[in-house]
Amino acid sequence: xxxxxxxxxxxxxxxxxxxxxxxxxxxxxxxxxxxxxxxxxxxxxxxxxxxxxxxxxxxxxxxxxxxxxxxxxxxxxxxxxxxxxxxxxxxxxxxxxxxxxxxxxxxxxxxxxxxxxxxxxxxxxxxxxxxxx
Numbered sequence: 001x002x003x004x005x006x007x008x009x010x011x012x013x014x015x016x017x018x019x020x021x022x023x024x025x026x027x028x029x030x031x032x033x034x035x036x037x038x039x040x041x042x043x044x045x046x047x048x049x050x051x052x053x054x055x056x057x058x059x060x061x062x063x064x065x066x067x068x069x070x071x072x073x074x075x076x077x078x079x080x081x082x083x084x085x086x087x088x089x090x091x092x093x094x095x096x097x098x099x100x101x102x103x104x105x106x107x108x109x110x111x112x113x114x115x116x117x118x119x120x121x122x123x124x125x126x127x128x129x130x131x132x133x
Contacts, residue, residue: 019054023061025114026050026069033081034072044070099126 026047032040047069054061075081087107094102100122104110110117112125 015057019057019061022050023054027067029068029071031071031073031078031081033075033085035075037072040070040072101126 032043034040051061073081075085091103091107091110094106098105100110100112100117101119104117104119104122110122112122115121117125
């Protein structure tokens with residue numbers, strides 16, 4: 001904790017909170033279809049990069065990096081992975097034709113970049129993308 005000299009109140013450094021939150025998202029094991037080892041290796045490397053950045057501030061995060069984070073799963077052995085593959089294929093087709101708004105309208109629960117999105121969130125994201133294009 002640090003003291004804010006301007007008004008004498010105690011505050012927590014924002015960076016510590018954000019680092020803990022990032023690590024909490026990366027610690028659970030995530031299962032992915034074993035179909036593309038190159039992509040799995042890339043995901044695992046990016047996960048390790050984030051932990052290396054976190055470890056620059058606190059060595060504990062370097063120890064966390066050693067825990068497995070990505071586990072390949074054969075889709076024919078898991079109905080859950082098969083269902084996810086089917087849903088991803090459908091969502092991909094809808095996105096190509098109607099964008100994120102179309103996906104949100106067809107699926108009860110939609111996440112975009114790891115965050116659950118509503119129709120208004122989807123509209124805002126599509127507005128941002130149209131400005132970039």
